[in-house]
Amino acid sequence: MLFHYHHWTPYIEQTEAFYARLGFRVSQRIGKYNGSYQSFDPPLDWDDFRGRPITFRIIEMRRGSVNITFGQGKRVMFDHIGYLTNERRLGIICQQAETAGLRVQRGEKRTFISTSHSFRVELQTHQEAVDEIDSPFRLQSLNIETTTDGLEQEINQLLHPYSSGVQSLITHRHALHSALISHPAFEETVDPNGVKLISARTSS
Structure with a gap:
């Protein structure tokens, strides 16, 4: 997730x-x-x-x-995204990352995988990282800016067969463009770092 x-x-x-x-x-x-x-x-x-x-x-x-x-x-810099998972899925994803030649940093609480698009993927197995696992307020998807093609394919292959929720946009920089929030009462806004927050209700 x-x-x-x-x-x-x-x-x-x-x-x-x-x-x-x-x-x-x-x-x-x-x-x-x-x-x-x-x-x-x-x-x-x-x-x-x-x-x-x-x-x-x-x-x-x-x-x-x-x-x-x-x-x-010193400046705004997008670093990583994160997924909640379990130990079995963690093992599958890490094996797929290593097969693809991506760097895997395993930790006691978190594992990080370095992508080829200037950001990292965090894998978190502790559900206490969120306040309410089944909350209607959740991240539905993220749109990530990148300077080269292939980001969606790389993340989808890394997370396969699980949904990645990642979309990409080719621009002149590496950045998080927008986050789609599932909560119906959430209104569109932009955070101080330029991330557009969009309600799933208004995204279509």
Whole structure:
């Protein structure tokens, strides 16, 4: 199940505020401060630490079965998308990735596969990565910009026989163009990193 995307961005506070207005909650904030990584999780808010020189490694926000993360970057850079899966499917997908010559980084909680299109695919087997696995608020599909053809074919082969939910758009850059949200009450908008969020109700 498609559930996740991640950006590096200079618009950390703005991105958090944007998704909070859409009903997402902050589940964690991890930042480097005074030479070490520390937690700035809720109930702390930005008024508690805004003046400190914190470099945020990750801010995680959740709503329903959607999980969005972002970290401090000098410019907006799309990093990866994520799928919730199980151990059996994980093994199948990793084997298909290795057969295709893609780099696989296995971890205790997450596995990353590097595509040939300047972004990664995360495979997550822990269902607690989302607040509600069967929520009507979910990522239906992602449209990814790429400079070369073949992205959809590569992701579909990687995830086969499971649905990838990925579409591609040939442009001059590598970026996440848009996310289709299944919730019928969701209205179209654009996040601070240029990602268009579209309701499945208005996508046709």
